[in-house]
Amino acid sequence: MDIIFNRRSVRKYTEQKIEPEKIDRMLRAAMQAPSAGNQQPWEFIVIDDKETLVKLADFSRYAKMLPGAALGIVVLERQTLKYPPLVEQDLGACVQNLMLQATEDGLGTVWLGISRGDEREAFVAEMFNLPESVRPYGVVSIGYPEDENANHFVDRYDETRVHYNKY
Numbered sequence: 001m002d003i004i005f006n007r008r009s010v011r012k013y014t015e016q017k018i019e020p021e022k023i024d025r026m027l028r029a030a031m032q033a034p035s036a037g038n039q040q041p042w043e044f045i046v047i048d049d050k051e052t053l054v055k056l057a058d059f060s061r062y063a064k065m066l067p068g069a070a071l072g073i074v075v076l077e078r079q080t081l082k083y084p085p086l087v088e089q090d091l092g093a094c095v096q097n098l099m100l101q102a103t104e105d106g107l108g109t110v111w112l113g114i115s116r117g118d119e120r121e122a123f124v125a126e127m128f129n130l131p132e133s134v135r136p137y138g139v140v141s142i143g144y145p146e147d148e149n150a151n152h153f154v155d156r157y158d159e160t161r162v163h164y165n166k167y
């Protein structure tokens, strides 16, 4: 499980393309996530076209690494009638799975957040002409890290955050 500890947000990439089998593994890992009632509220837009990545980078001022990425994956939230209030949690697990599989395969990733109802959501929805039934949940920027030590351990363990039996 070293990948959990070594994964870092990676924002600088080489030009190297990502092998189709690695893309496939990321998507399989993402769809393997747990979800409330097994509702699986996810869909994905995989972007390997430079022009589209450049355009997508404008969705947020914090997404300027996208034109340098080999791949962007827009994670979409699909409307579900099962447990709508739990969808955000399902998708968090989904994105984390995707990023950890990427780390395992030697890739660097960064999660680019979209808040419900904000202008980033509107930008991405319009750019991809999304139907009403899906909304963009987030974007993952992916590439081979420029710095080979980009994924490295940072210790975040804080014992004051842990409570046993009572708060």
Ligand SMILES: Cc1cc2nc3c(=O)[nH]c(=O)nc-3n(C[C@H](O)[C@H](O)[C@H](O)COP(=O)(O)O)c2cc1C
Residues within 6 Å of the ligand: 007, 008, 009, 010, 011, 060, 062, 063, 110, 111, 112, 113, 114
């Ligand atoms: C929901 C969410 C949204 C984020 N949005 C951005 C973003 O828009 N741009 C960015 O560069 N990093 C973004 N990040 C990455 C965080 O800055 C990063 O995970 C955090 O600083 C911890 O660093 P680490 O990922 O290297 O452990 C986001 C992370 C999460 C979980």
